[in-house]
């Protein structure tokens with residue numbers, strides 16, 4: 001097999017056979033078959049393009065499932081990742097496919113040394129027709145790979161010489177059981193010291209993309225106790241939330257390369273490369289020594305471009321690596337000494353890995369061995385038959401095949417089973433009764449499925465339904481979701497270390513951010529005190545349209561309390577930390593406490609972040625937020641700004657909370673323009689991440705006079721947010737969210753963004769143009785009537801509205817027996 005430029009697009013490479021293969025014969029070697037939990041389809045991961053959907057994959061053979069039957073309920077959460085051939089080949093559809101991939105069942109699920117507590121199986125490729133030398137290898141389509149779908153109706157081949165000249169040989173190792181444990185990679189040929197044993201294209205990943213995001217059953221949404229919990233108010237309000245949390249790392253972690261001080265991870269894709277095992281070079285007693293090391297290939301791939309690109313963090317790299325230009329990296333395994341055919345290939349995984357493995361071994365000895373069997377094993381051991389009297393282990397359950405035919409009607413709680421074809425609508429069920437009539441029928445209670453990935457063809461089932469006349473073949477024993485060993489808290493998870501010396505990982509791939517304090521002067525400010533933003537290097541003002549302003553401590557305290565008690569914090573945790581981002585440009589109303597109505601928005605994909613806004617959705621809610629601002633002491637800020645900038649009056653006309661946990665370079669934009677320097681977005685940080693560099697990119701000098709056409713050439717500085725300091729972005733202050741990723745530490749950044757303006761006849765239209773929220777309405781008269789509403793040069797009584805007695809903050813004060821000081 002050779003990996004060489006695709007006949008359809010020279011930027012993309014694909015897999016060819018260099019020899020004749022007869023129908024029915026096996027290709028290459030065994031390879032990796034990993035299940036991936038994917039309950040979070042709104043967050044893109046590069047492996048989304050590579051995975052196979054266990055429900056829609058079919059082969060021409062008898063063994064046309066890629067997944068054990070007993071995992072069918074949980075497989076709504078799962079996709080399958082296949083190493084080597086399964087990732088490097090293109091899709092030919094049923095018409096053009098010349099190979100198929102067959103799962104080699106393996107009961108490895110709890111054995112040390114395999115993937116370490118996993119459902120890791122193996123895969124083998126087989127020719128489904130005769131294949132000529134030089135033919136592209138094509139598999140049946142993966143379910144969700146659009147890129148592949150475009151190619152599938154063409155057949156192509158290249159000459160053997162062509163392949164030899166341009167391609168990488170992908171057949172250098174075989175995968176066999178290893179004396180170390182699990183399977184290992186064994187050399188097929190003699191390799192002399194210093195020669196390349198194997199080239200491997202790598203998939204670049206961000207560490208957070210290996211999180212297992214767990215969905216909760218809809219029925220487990222908390223009720224009653226805390227009326228502000230998100231799932232309560234999320235129901236039926238236009239926004240489809242999943243209810244999930246990050247549980248732990250995928251088994252996939254054990255197959256990737258990385259280092260602890262970086263979020264960049266690498267997955268080797270060459271056939272067999274995932275089976276290279278560890279041998280320590282440090283251990284003197286060990287007779288087994290590593291015989292390969294790693295380096296970047298300069299012959300293949302784009303190491304020079306990708307490693308030099310100062311893109312940070314890995315999200316940027318991912319965009320380059322998967323963009324139209326098809327940049328990719330190739331790793332080389334180089335022989336440290338002569339390797340004979342049949343020698344196991346061994347790499348030093350590094351000291352961190354060794355330490356983690358030893359700790360894991362120790363833990364396993366101390367822990368009672370978990371008595372876990374798969375549903376299939378249980379069935380064999382206990383000759384299982386569905387009976388209402390059987391007590392099953394907690395990790396097993398019965399499932400019934402049930403399509404809800406009456407999905408559009410009011411849910412009835414009794415139904416007669418009426419589905420002749422058994423496909424994939426398996427739902428949890430309890431057996432009530434077995435009728436020993438001539439066909440052996442059952443009466444059961446079918447429960448809604450936990451997964452939001454439930455196929456729509458199965459019909460929606462919101463509540464449990466009693467179903468009669470279910471035949472035996474529509475009942476199965478399955479493993480409950482999230483009970484497989486791969487979800488065990490004790491499963492071993494550790495990446496393989498890349499070389500720590502030299503420049504294998506360029507400096508800008510490493511954490512922490514190389515420039516943690518940013519580029520600007522952070523002088524101390526008292527509440528209400530203003531200062532322009534200045535370069536640290538020259539003390540020059542960066543842009544005339546941006547300022548820092550001192551904010552009283554109470555602003556942060558009170559607004560945080562407000563966010564917690566209103567449920568705003570829950571909303572943001574849910575969409576950022578817990579990984580339930582809305583889709584780009586999705587938005588909708590959410591009712592929160594005190595009869596308020598809020599509007600949750602995620603901007604378009606050009607923002608390249610999971611930033612979300614939550615703003616008041618109507619007048620009552622807007623006033624509610626303003627009252628919280630008043631209680632926080634924000635009037636001091638208005639007074640400072642008004643006086644320093646010589647305003648006539650000020651109104652906080654557009655008030656929002658904003659949160660983010662991941663952003664790539666960010667979208668350069670201005671918040672307001674052409675208002676005569678009378679409007680500012682005051683960003684008040686409420687929660688800052690502990691593990692962060694600067695958060696805001698600020699463009700030098702941009703203003704409304706010189707436009708933004710040449711912004712590519714502008715100098716960009718990085719601003720670090722501080723508590724008790726607001727940053728003010730005014731007319732033409734071009735800025736963007738810096739590239740950050742807080743997900744590894746489960747953190748988010750939260751800020752209040754308060755738009756204030758000295759509104760007048762001249763600037764009202766320009767201000768209206770920048771409205772992005774549901775409230776206030778696009779109404780010039782209303783805006784003009786608000787001029788000077790919250791601060792006036794000539795009238796000290798103009799202030800933010802005081803909270804009413806029934807405001808949530810006042811009720812909390814009253815119940816705590818304290819009087820709010822204002």
Ligand SMILES: C[S@@+](CC[C@H](N)C(=O)[O-])C[C@H]1O[C@@H](n2cnc3c(N)ncnc32)[C@H](O)[C@@H]1O
Pocket residue numbers: 112113114115116120180181182183184254255274275276277278279492494
């Ligand atoms: C890249 S995989 C290697 C292939 C793996 N043996 C399999 O069959 O799937 C890495 C995993 O193999 C196991 N492993 C590799 N080298 C090992 C060693 N020297 N001792 C124990 N386990 C090892 C660990 O479970 C590790 O997480």
